[in-house]
Amino acid sequence: xxxxxxxxxxxxxxxxxxxxxxxxxxxxxxxxxxxxxxxxxxxxxxxxxxxxxxxxxxxxxxxxxxxxxxxxxxxxxxxxxxxxxxxxxxxxxxxxxxxxxxxxxxxxxxxxxxxxxxxxxxxxxxxxxxxxxxxxxxxxxxxxxxxxxxxxxxxxxxxxxxxxxxxxxxxxxxxxxxxxxxxxxxxxxxxxxxxxxxxxxxxxxxxxxxxxxxxxxx
Numbered sequence: 778x779x780x781x782x783x784x785x786x787x788x789x790x791x792x793x794x795x796x797x798x799x800x801x802x803x804x805x806x807x808x809x810x811x812x813x814x815x816x817x818x819x820x821x822x823x824x825x826x827x828x829x830x831x832x833x834x835x836x837x838x839x840x841x842x843x844x845x846x847x848x849x850x851x852x853x854x855x856x857x858x859x860x861x862x863x864x865x866x867x868x869x870x871x872x873x874x875x876x877x878x879x880x881x882x883x884x885x886x887x888x889x890x891x892x893x894x895x896x897x898x899x900x901x902x903x904x905x906x907x908x909x910x911x912x913x914x915x916x917x918x919x920x921x922x923x924x925x926x927x928x929x930x931x932x933x934x935x936x937x938x939x940x941x942x943x944x945x946x947x948x949x950x951x952x953x954x955x956x957x958x959x960x961x962x963x964x965x966x967x968x969x970x971x972x973x974x975x976x977x978x979x980x981x982x983x984x985x986x987x988x989x990x991x992x993x994x995x
Contacts, residue, residue, distance in 0.1 A: 783809035788843050790831070792816040792871075794946055795861040795953075802835070802860040811839045814860060815847065816867040820935045822924070828852040832870070834863035868947040875944055875964040878911040879984055885918050886988035896921045917982035926980035934980030937972045944968060 781787070787805055789798065789812070798814040805812035813835035823829040829851040833840050840856045847854050857866040884907065888898040895918040903913050915934075916922040926934035944965035951958040971984050 778805055778808050778810060781808070781810055784811070786811045786813070786839060786842055788813050788815050788846065790815050790817050792867055792943055792946070793864060794949060795864045798834070798864050799861045811836070811842075812860070813839050813843055814863040815843070816863050817851070818867065818870060819851070821933055824850070830855065832857050832863045832866045834858055834865075835860050864946075865950065868943065868950050871940065871943040872947040872958065872961040872964065874911070875940055875968060875981070876960050877909045878915070878917065878982060879964050879967050881909060881911040882917045882982070882985035883988055886985065886993070889918075889993050890990065911982070915982055917985040925982065927982050927985070931979040931983035934982065936978050937968055937981045937983060938977035940981040941965070941968050941972050941977070 778787075787810060789801065791814075793814075802812040802814065813833050815831045815833045817824075817829050817831055819829035827850055830853040831847045831851045832855050833843065833847075834857050837856065844854060855866070857863050884902065885895055885898060889895050899912060899916055899918065899921050902908060911917065914922075914925075916925050917927050919927045922928060926932060944961065947961055948958065948965055950956075951961065967987065968981065968984060971987055974987075976983055976986065
């Protein structure tokens with residue numbers, strides 16, 4: 778911060794704990810520097826396509842000033858609230874993502890074990906009440922969705938170890954808020970177990986491998 782001129786606008790796209798984001802923002806403000814926390818959603822594919830989502834916390838005027846820069850990289854720009862709100866929203870989103878990815882993998886594995894084709898089952902659930910983003914846009918079963926990391930050996934996506942990190946941040950936030958998050962805690966345990974099995978650098982959709990038999994198709 779000491780190297781920046783007064784009035785500079787800092788946009789921090791890290792996913793970090795709320796207290797740290799607010800502490801850095803306060804230190805910036807003390808030096809006359811504007812600061813936004815702006816964690817990102819959308820993964821590698823969103824970055825390549827310029828369709829990322831930026832979830833921003835900070836002053837409204839600073840958010841408006843940042844829009845032209847963020848719009849070069851993102852399609853969806855959200856002002857979540859005051860400084861730190863971007864981190865809170867990102868943690869809530871990624872906790873939900875982990876929950877429905879783990880649930881999608883579990884449901885697909887069950888159906889395949891009972892003889893269903895994973896592509897057929899995905900289509901059925903995608904048109905039914907079980908539909909969700911993981912099923913529709915990021916299917917965890919290899920070969921079902923051509924462009925999903927599952928069809929590339931779970932490479933080139935959002936690494937499992939990063940999901941574990943984000944879930945840890947969500948759990949710390951829940952503890953601070955005295956909020957019950959039983960499904961989030963279970964998801965953290967599942968992804969932590971998966972990472973501990975040497976899968977930390979694979980895309981988080983590889984959680985499917987916790988449920989899948991080696992004899993399953995795909």
